[in-house]
Amino acid sequence: MNFSNTLIKLKESLQENWDNFINHIPEIIIAILIIIIGFLLANVISKTFKRTVSKKSQDPLMTNFLAKSLKIGFLALIVMLALKVLGLGGIAAGLLTAAGASALIFGFAFKDVGENFISGVILSFNRPFNVNDTVMIGDIFGKVKIMEFRFTKLKTFDGRDVYIPNSDIIKKAVYNYTEDGFYRSDFIVGIDYDDDVDFAKEIILDVVTKTKGVINTNQHECFVTVNDLGVSTVNLKVIFWTKTKEYKRGALEVKSDVIKRVKNVISENGLNMPADIKEIKLYGSQDSIPVQLTK
Numbered sequence: 001m002n003f004s005n006t007l008i009k010l011k012e013s014l015q016e017n018w019d020n021f022i023n024h025i026p027e028i029i030i031a032i033l034i035i036i037i038g039f040l041l042a043n044v045i046s047k048t049f050k051r052t053v054s055k056k057s058q059d060p061l062m063t064n065f066l067a068k069s070l071k072i073g074f075l076a077l078i079v080m081l082a083l084k085v086l087g088l089g090g091i092a093a094g095l096l097t098a099a100g101a102s103a104l105i106f107g108f109a110f111k112d113v114g115e116n117f118i119s120g121v122i123l124s125f126n127r128p129f130n131v132n133d134t135v136m137i138g139d140i141f142g143k144v145k146i147m148e149f150r151f152t153k154l155k156t157f158d159g160r161d162v163y164i165p166n167s168d169i170i171k172k173a174v175y176n177y178t179e180d181g182f183y184r185s186d187f188i189v190g191i192d193y194d195d196d197v198d199f200a201k202e203i204i205l206d207v208v209t210k211t212k213g214v215i216n217t218n219q220h221e222c223f224v225t226v227n228d229l230g231v232s233t234v235n236l237k238v239i240f241w242t243k244t245k246e247y248k249r250g251a252l253e254v255k256s257d258v259i260k261r262v263k264n265v266i267s268e269n270g271l272n273m274p275a276d277i278k279e280i281k282l283y284g285s286q287d288s289i290p291v292q293l294t295k
Contacts, residue, residue, distance in 0.1 A: 031082040038078030046071040064148075128174045136175040137164055181243050182220055185255045189262055190233025192272035197226060197234055200271055207265045208240050213254035215241040232274050238262060 050067040129135045133144050135154070140162050142154035152169060154162045177183060191200050201224040208224075209216045216222045220241035227237035240258060244250030266273060280289065 027086050031085045034082045034085065035078060038075065038082075042071045042074045042078070045074060122170060127169075129176050129179070133179060134177040136177070137169055138172045140164065178244070182215065182241055183244060183251050184220075184239065184241050185251060185258075186237055186239040187255070187259055188227055188235050188237055189259075189266070190230055190235045190273055191266065192274050193232075193234060195234070195271045197236075199269075200236065200266070201225075203265050203269055204236065204238060204262050207261045208238060208258055211240075211254070211258050211261055213242050213244070213250070214258065215243050230276075232276050 046067045049070055050063055053063045053066065127147075129144050131144050131147065134142070135144060137152075137154070140154055140156070142156035142160075142162060144152060145155045145161075146153040149166070151163045151165055154164060156162060189204070191197070205222065205224045208214060209222050214222065222240040224239070225237050227235045229235070238258070242251050242254045244254070263273075282289070
C-alpha cells in the first residue's frame with residue numbers, strides 16, 4: 001500500500017512539475033532570447049566602445065580593461081534580468097552572494113594569478129611605460145609589445161619573447177629608455193699629448209652637433225670633456241643626445257655616424273690618434289733586440 005502511495009505521489013509531483021514547465025515555457029523562451037541577444041549586444045557594445053576609445057587613446061591596456069569591464073557588467077545585468085523573467089530573483093541574489101564567496105576562496109587558492117591580475121589592473125591606470133617603449137625590467141631589456149592583465153610581453157633585441165608577470169613589474173625597478181624620446185650616448189676618443197686639447201674639443205663638438213639625428217638644446221646639451229690621461233693619449237669623452245623611439249637601431253645608427261665624422265675631422269685637422277705605447281724590457285745579459293724591416 002505504501003509503495004503504491006509513493007508511486008502516486010511521485011506521478012503527481014512529476015505531473016505538477018511538467019505542468020509548471022509547460023506554463024512557464026513563454027518565460028523560458030523570453031529568458032533564453034534575452035541571454036542570446038544580451039551576449040550579442042555585449043560583444044557589439046564592447047567592440048564599439050574599444051574602437052571608439054582606441055581612436056582617442058594610445059593606451060591599449062586601459063582600453064582593454066574598460067572594454068572588458070563594460071562587457072562583464074553588461075552580461076551580469078542580462079543574466080539577472082533573465083532570472084527575474086523566470087521568477088528566480090532569489091536565485092539571482094544567491095548567485096551574487098556565492099560569487100563573492102567563490103572569489104574569496106579562489107583568491108586564496110590562486111594567489112599568484114590573483115596578484116598578477118590585480119597588478120595588471122593597477123598598471124592599467126598607472127604604469128611607467130607604453131607599448132613600443134624600450135625598457136629594462138630587472139635584468140630583462142627589450143621593447144614592450146603586449147600588455148595584458150596577467151603579464152607584459154617584451155621583445156628583446158636578440159629576438160626572444162619574454163613574458164613578465166605583472167606582479168614582478170610592480171615590485172621591480174623599471175628603466176624606460178624612450179619615454180620622452182631622448183637618449184644620451186657617449187664614447188671615448190684619444191688624441192696625442194702634443195695636440196691642442198681645446199682645439200680638439202672645439203672641432204669635435206662642432207661636427208657632433210651638426211650630425212643628423214643629434215639634438216643640442218639647453219635641456220639636452222652636447223659637450224666634450226677630458227675624461228682621463230691614458231698611457232699614450234689624452235682621452236676625450238664625447239657626450240651627445242639623440243631623439244628616437246627606436247632605441248637600439250636609431251640610437252646606434254646616429255652614434256655610428258657621429259664616431260665616423262669625429263674620426264674624419266680629427267684626421268683632417270692634423271690631430272693624431274696614437275696607438276698604445278708598448279714598453280719592451282731586456283733581461284739578463286740581453287743588450288739588443290734583433291729587428292728586421294720588410295716592405
